[in-house]
Amino acid sequence: MAPAGASAAAAPADMAPAAGAMAPITGTTYEVKMIGDGAGYRFEPANITIAAGDGVKFTMISGGPHNVAFDPAVVPAAAKTQLMANMPEQAGELSGKMMLNADESYTISFAGVPAGEYAYHCTPHLAMNMKGVITVK
Numbered sequence: 001m002a003p004a005g006a007s008a009a010a011a012p013a014d015m016a017p018a019a020g021a022m023a024p025i026t027g028t029t030y031e032v033k034m035i036g037d038g039a040g041y042r043f044e045p046a047n048i049t050i051a052a053g054d055g056v057k058f059t060m061i062s063g064g065p066h067n068v069a070f071d072p073a074v075v076p077a078a079a080k081t082q083l084m085a086n087m088p089e090q091a092g093e094l095s096g097k098m099m100l101n102a103d104e105s106y107t108i109s110f111a112g113v114p115a116g117e118y119a120y121h122c123t124p125h126l127a128m129n130m131k132g133v134i135t136v137k
Contacts, residue, residue, distance in 0.1 A: 022086050023111035025055035032056055032132070034099070034122065036063015041125040046132035050110055056134060057107040060099040066122045066130075068106060069095035074119060082112040095123060110136050 028051075033044045041063060050056065058068045072093045075083060084090070086109040089097040096106045115136050122130040 022088060023082065023109050025107075025109045026053040026111055027051050027055070029055040029057050029107065032058050033061045034058055034064075034066040034068075034130075035061045036066070036125065036130075041122065041128040041130040043120075043122070043130065043132040047135070048132075049135040049137060051137055052113065052115065053111045054136075055107050055109045055111075057105050058096070058099075059105045060102060062102060063125075064102075065098045065100050065124050067091065067096045067098045067124070068108070068120050069123050070118055070120050076114070076116065079114050079116065079118070083108075083110075083118070086111065086113065098124075110134070 030048055030050060032046075032048065035042055035044055043058075048056070058066075060066050069092075070083065072080065075094060080094070084094060087094065087096055089106075091097055096108070099106060113136055118134045118136065120132055120134060
């Protein structure tokens with residue numbers, strides 16, 4: 001009986017971190033390609049409009065390394081905590097993992113993220129204007 005009581009006591013503690021956990025994608029997942037070639041460095045499409053609950057899958061096509069990052073100084077405080085929670089494997093604050101190989105991908109959930117415009121960029125290619133905007137309706 002003691003072990004059962006111990007696991008029951010552990011259950012609420014296990015659930016506590018859920019408040020800052022990644023919110024699941026409940027809508028459509030849109031793909032944005034990350035490209036670096038003779039025409040330059042870019043996201044295709046760079047600007048997209050999605051609904052709350054949708055996700056965006058960034059796929060590395062060529063010209064890496066690439067990542068997706070949001071400027072912490074520009075993201076509204078009301079959105080920052082949830083957006084950070086929805087970005088797995090962060091390399092830094094609001095900065096996704098670095099992708100080195102073709103077909104690698106990185107998906108961000110926009111569930112729980114307030115409506116607004118979220119400018120993003122590729123950190124290694126920011127100086128080459130590799131930027132975009134995700135508008136959450």
